[in-house]
Amino acid sequence: MxxxxxxxxxxxxxxxxxxxxxxxxxxxxxxxxxxxxxxxxxxxxxxxxxxxxxxxxxxxxxxxxxxxxxxxxxxxxxxxxxxxxxxxxxxxxxxxxxxxxxxxxxxxxxxxxxxxxxxxxxxxxxxxxxxxxxxxxxxxxxxxxxxxxxxxxxxxxxxxxxxxxxxxDVDRKENTEPTGNTIGLDVGLKEYYTDSNGTAVENPRFLRKGERILKRSQRRVSRKVKGSINRSKARQILGKRHLKISRQRKDHAVKLARCVVQSNDLIAYEDLRIKNMVQNHCLAKSINDASWYQFRVWLEYFGKVFERVTVAANPQYTSQECSSCGEIVKKSLSTRTHACKCGCVLDRDENAARKILSRGLGTVGHTGTFALDASNASGELTSTLAGEILPQQVSS
Structure with missing residues (x-):
C-alpha cells in the first residue's frame, strides 16, 4: 500500500x-x-x-x-x-x-x-x-x-x-543486485549512528536548532488573549514551526534508511525500548529529537522493498562487551573509548556496532562471511511489531 x-x-x-x-x-x-x-x-x-x-x-x-x-x-x-x-x-x-x-x-x-x-x-x-x-x-x-x-x-x-x-493498493518491489555487505548500527545522541565499519553519521538535532524560534513563537501565543483572532494566528504560526521540524526529521530518516538498505544485504540494529529510555528527564528531549524509532520503521520498510534482511538485535551490554573477545569492560557514559585487555582499542560506538552485527548474524543462523541472494531475503527479522507504536511491542 x-x-x-x-x-x-x-x-x-x-x-x-x-x-x-x-x-x-x-x-x-x-x-x-x-x-x-x-x-x-x-x-x-x-x-x-x-x-x-x-x-x-x-x-x-x-x-x-x-x-x-x-x-x-x-x-x-x-x-x-x-x-x-x-x-x-x-x-x-x-x-x-x-x-x-x-x-x-x-x-x-x-x-x-x-x-x-x-x-x-x-x-x-x-x-x-x-x-x-x-x-x-x-x-x-x-x-x-x-x-x-x-x-x-x-x-x-x-x-x-x-x-x-x-x-x-500496489505491491512495491525493487530488484537490486546483492552487495555482499553486512552492517551493524549503533544509534546515539552524539552521532546519529555509528556502523560496524567505523563510519559515523552526524546527528542533525533539528529540534535543538529550531528551539529558539519555537520559544519565541510560543511566547507570542502566550501573550495573546484566549479566544482572540490574533491568538489563533499565533497558534497557526507555531504549528507551522513544529510541522517543519517534523518534516525535516522524516526526510532525514527516509533518505538515510534508503541509503543504508541499498548498500547492504543485512542490517542489524538495536531493539531499543524508547518508551522506557525517555523516562530519563535529562535525555528525553534529545532522544525524541533523534527519532530513532522512525529511522527503524523506514529501515524495515525499505528492507521489504529492496528484499534485504533487517534484524533487531538485543542491545543489552553491547557497549560493555568486547567485540573481539567477549570480555565485559565496564565504562561510564563519559568514557568514549573501548579498551580491552585483549588489545582491542576502538571507539565505544564502533565496538557496540560490531557487537550488534555479530548478534544479528547469530539471529539469522549464519556466521563468517555473509552472502545473501534475493530469493532468501524476506524483509525484517525482528522481535517487535513492525510499524506499530512502542507500547504494542512485545518483549524479546
Whole structure:
C-alpha cells in the first residue's frame, strides 16, 4: 500500500466544509466508542450498523458519506481491538483503554463519496457536506495507477493547509543486485549512528536548532488573549514551526534508511525500548529529537522493498562487551573509548556496532562471511511489531 499526498487548493467556504466533515467524523467515532462502552459485547459489525442509526438521528451525520461514517467506526474499533490485544498479551502497566478523541484532523473516504478528474489534477467530493472540487498539487503522478487501485482517500488538515492522501493498493518491489555487505548500527545522541565499519553519521538535532524560534513563537501565543483572532494566528504560526521540524526529521530518516538498505544485504540494529529510555528527564528531549524509532520503521520498510534482511538485535551490554573477545569492560557514559585487555582499542560506538552485527548474524543462523541472494531475503527479522507504536511491542 502506497500513500501519495497532495496539497489541496480551494475557496475558504470549501475548507469550512472540510472542517465540518472532520468534526462529523470525530462525532461518529466517539459515538461508536460510547456505544461500545455501554454495550461491551458489541463487535466491529455492530459499530458499522450503529452508523446508520446515527445518520437517521442526526441530520449533520447523514450529510457525511456512508462509507466515511463506517471508516470512523473502524477507527473506534481499532482502538478497542488494540486494548483487547494488550490485555491478552498481559502487557504491564496501562493497557491503552480507548479514549474519546478531542482533536481529530482527518476524515477518510472509501470507494464512494469522491470522484477524481481524468487529468488527476483535481478531486470532487460528492457527499452533502458541500466540499466540492479541490485542485491538487504535488510531485507524484497518479496516471501510473488505475482508479480501481485507489482504495482510500483522506482529507488531512495540517497547520499549513489541507492535504488529500490517496491510499493505492500496489505491491512495491525493487530488484537490486546483492552487495555482499553486512552492517551493524549503533544509534546515539552524539552521532546519529555509528556502523560496524567505523563510519559515523552526524546527528542533525533539528529540534535543538529550531528551539529558539519555537520559544519565541510560543511566547507570542502566550501573550495573546484566549479566544482572540490574533491568538489563533499565533497558534497557526507555531504549528507551522513544529510541522517543519517534523518534516525535516522524516526526510532525514527516509533518505538515510534508503541509503543504508541499498548498500547492504543485512542490517542489524538495536531493539531499543524508547518508551522506557525517555523516562530519563535529562535525555528525553534529545532522544525524541533523534527519532530513532522512525529511522527503524523506514529501515524495515525499505528492507521489504529492496528484499534485504533487517534484524533487531538485543542491545543489552553491547557497549560493555568486547567485540573481539567477549570480555565485559565496564565504562561510564563519559568514557568514549573501548579498551580491552585483549588489545582491542576502538571507539565505544564502533565496538557496540560490531557487537550488534555479530548478534544479528547469530539471529539469522549464519556466521563468517555473509552472502545473501534475493530469493532468501524476506524483509525484517525482528522481535517487535513492525510499524506499530512502542507500547504494542512485545518483549524479546
Amino acid at each position: 502506497l500513500v501519495f499526498e497532495f496539497k489541496a487548493y480551494g475557496k475558504s467556504i470549501q475548507f469550512q466544509a472540510v472542517d465540518e466533515a472532520i468534526r462529523t467524523a470525530q462525532f461518529v467515532r466517539n459515538s461508536c466508542l460510547r456505544y461500545w462502552m455501554d454495550n461491551p459485547k458489541k463487535n466491529k459489525y455492530d459499530l458499522n450498523k450503529y452508523c446508520a442509526v446515527l445518520a437517521a438521528t442526526f441530520p449533520f451525520a447523514d450529510e457525511l458519506n456512508s462509507q466515511a461514517r463506517q471508516s470512523s467506526a473502524e477507527r473506534a474499533w481499532s482502538a478497542i481491538s488494540r486494548f483487547y490485544e494488550n490485555c491478552k498479551k498481559k502487557i504491564t502497566g496501562k493497557k491503552g483503554y480507548p479514549q474519546f478523541q478531542k482533536d481529530c484532523r482527518s476524515v477518510e473516504y472509501k470507494a464512494t463519496g469522491w470522484k477524481l478528474a481524468t487529468d488527476r489534477k483535481s478531486i470532487t467530493f460528492t457527499d452533502k457536506k458541500g466540499i466540492g472540487k479541490l485542485k491538487l498539487k504535488g510531485t507524484r503522478d497518479l496516471h501510473f495507477y488505475s482508479f480501481t487501485q485507489i482504495k482510500r482517500v483522506r482529507l488531512v488538515k495540517r497547520a499549513d493547509g489541507v492535504y488529500v492522501q490517496f491510499c493505492i
